[in-house]
Amino acid sequence: MxxxxxxxxxxxxxxxxxxxxxxxxxxxxxxxxxxxxxxxxxxxxxxxxxTTKPFGTNVIELGANWIHGQEGNPIYQLAMEHGLLAEEGTSITMCVPSSITRQDYFFNQSGTQLPPEQVEQVCCYFSKLMSKAFDQELDVKYDLRSLGSYLDEEFKASDLASSEDARKVFEWCKRSECTDEACSSLYEFSAGQLWLYTALEGGFFNSVxxxxxxxxxxxxxxxxxxxxxxxxxxxxxxxxxxxxxxxxxxxxxxxxxxxxxxxxxxxxxxxxxxxxxxxxxxxxxxxxxxxxxxxxxxxxRLGFGVVSKIFLEFEKRFWPQDCAGIQLVWEEGPEDRKVYKSSLGDEGWKDKWYKKICGFDMVARHPNVLCGWITGREAEHMEGLQEKTVGEVCVRLLRSFTGWEVPDPLRVLMSQWRQNPYVRGAYTYIPLGxxxxxxxxxxxxxxxxxxxxxxxxxxxxxxxxxxxxxxxxxxxxxxxxxxxxxxxxxxxxxxxxxxxxxxxxxx
Ligand SMILES: Cc1cc2nc3c(=O)[nH]c(=O)nc-3n(C[C@H](O)[C@H](O)[C@H](O)COP(=O)(O)OP(=O)(O)OC[C@H]3O[C@@H](n4cnc5c(N)ncnc54)[C@H](O)[C@@H]3O)c2cc1C
The missing domain is CATH 3.50.50.60 (FAD/NAD(P)-binding domain)
Incomplete structure (x- = not known):
């Protein structure tokens, strides 16, 4: 001693x-x-x-937002002991490992809303594939492969593969997972190491x-x-x-x-x-x-990824009361294998950085605010742009995908975790190999x-x-x-x- x-x-x-x-x-x-x-x-x-208050008296989280899991989670325990949890429980009703609910509206590039049942079918299938990876049930052949290639191979062999719309929603699921994992692409992310991460029981998205x-x-x-x-x-x-x-x-x-x-x-x-x-x-x-x-x-060797949030404050809500999020489904999004491969060694992705935005979610206690999520090198690129430019791009996307009358935002606020010299990104991920x-x-x-x-x-x-x-x-x-x-x-x-x-x- x-x-x-x-x-x-x-x-x-x-x-x-x-x-x-x-x-x-x-x-x-x-x-x-x-x-x-x-x-x-x-x-x-x-x-x-x-935690900040840029839009009035209610808080906005530029960084961590949720408490992931309840059982055995000391932060959940602490929040409970001090009465700091949100009254409404978790709102996750769809079986995709992301903050998506049945009230999310999915739009394709041509401005049509996708049927929720069809979206749910793909999201549930995606969720099952991810659970296998988290539960260490993957075939050994995936040990040294990327999460992207595992997901693609399984999807190709599934009944959903014949549907073009299902393929596009599946790409959206991959893009959303990429944001949760904070990596630039699931093709650079290890499939065989995912099981080491332990998801605690009791809902992944508990609100403070x-x-x-x-x-x-x-x-x-x-x-x-x-x-x-x-x-x-x-x-x-x-x-x-x-x-x-x-x-x-x-x-x-x-x-x-x-x-x-x-x-x-x-x-x-x-x-x-x-x-x-x-x-x-x-x-x-x-x-x-x-x-x-x-x-x-x-x-x-360990990876440190970038996740950025884009907050858009509007004068009044322009989306329907029952809409919990507006999700963007591209013909060919950046998590499509072909698109990813062709972007290697080429700077062309910078002109299309916005394709990495998954969608825009509602923000608790802010009825007129939307929050967009973006990850990876595209997020890093975005952090270098003016907020005004980013706001204009987001509004253009919202108008063209939804066909709604979308006003210009009153204010735009981006998190800039990569630009912060004392942080330099969002959180850790495990790269391939x-x-x-x-x-x-x-x-x-x-x-x-x-x-x-x-x-x-x-x-x-x-x-x-x-x-x-x-x-x-x-x-x-x-x-x-x-x-x-x-x-x-x-x-x-x-x-x-x-x-x-x-x-x-x-x-
Ligand atoms: C956008 C985003 C969303 C997230 N969402 C969630 C979520 O919903 N739920 C969740 O559980 N987690 C989430 N996280 C992750 C979570 O925020 C982090 O895992 C956690 O806050 C990290 O805490 P830490 O103490 O390890 O590191 P940090 O919070 O990074 O603390 C390290 C501190 O060290 C300081 N520092 C660095 N260098 C020096 C130096 N040279 N001298 C003195 N000080 C220095 C930094 O300024 C910093 O304050 C999110 C993160 C981001 C960025």
């Missing part, structure tokens, strides 16, 4: 105040650790949880109440004393493995954290919660010495690695964040659990030395 540093309590720095960083801080504080500092680069905590996800963050924030969280504090470099002589501060801390503004903090333990996207861009300069090879490999468990475990391993010859000071740099959870990556509950996991490593390390929160030493 490790001993406490001579001059006092362990100094712990947490890099990032997303839900994983806040969960780590709250766990440490509630276990009696008093020297905890959270450094956040942005001017607000929350990271990829960003009127306070939005921010209300959940507030639960953690309230548990931290003033001064623990420092915003506008980007960390530039983490020097680890410092020997006693190289440390200029008293107490011989093994880690030094250098901030962009020149401040230096010495620490016994640093928990890094920056997103995989941030690490992909910065890990080679952020750590001194550089990260071990297996960690760099994991950062490089990548061994997810191996890479995620390598990413999560603390430094110095256990295989290191001499570890005089273990747990110098620990890694949390959504990307480091093998079963629940991509989600807020996954991120939360990784923060708690890394806090627990430290708590365990000092378990018989620290005072408990009531001042007594734990036995």
């Amino acid at each position: 490790a001993t406490l540093p001579v001059l006092g309590e362990p100094r712990i720095v947490i890099v990032g105040a997303g839900i994983s960083g806040l969960a780590a801080a709250a766990s440490l504080v509630s276990n009696g650790f008093r020297n905890v500092t959270v450094l956040e680069a942005m001017d607000r905590p929350g990271g990829r949880i960003h 109440g009127s306070g939005g996800y921010q209300a959940l963050l507030d639960v953690f924030l309230k548990s931290l004393s003033p001064g623990v969280l420092l915003c506008n504090k980007p960390v530039k470099c983490i020097q680890w493995g410092l020997s006693e002589t190289s440390s200029s501060f008293q107490g011989a801390c093994p880690v030094r954290v250098l901030c962009e503004d020149g401040q230096q903090l010495e620490a016994d333990h640093v928990i890094v919660t920056a997103s995989l996207g941030y690490l992909q861009d910065n890990s080679s300069t952020m750590f001194k010495p550089v990260l071990p090879e297996e960690k760099m490999r994991a950062i490089e 990548v061994d997810a468990m191996r890479e995620q475990e390598a990413l999560a391993e603390p430094l110095p690695l256990e295989s290191c010859d001499s570890i005089s000071k273990p747990l110098q740099v620990l890694f949390a964040g959504e990307a480091t959870h093998v079963q629940f990556y991509t989600t807020t509950h996954g991120a939360y659990l990784t923060g708690v996991r890394e806090a627990q490593r430290i708590i365990q390390h000092y378990s018989d030395r620290l005072p408990s929160p009531n001042g007594e030493r734990a036995s």
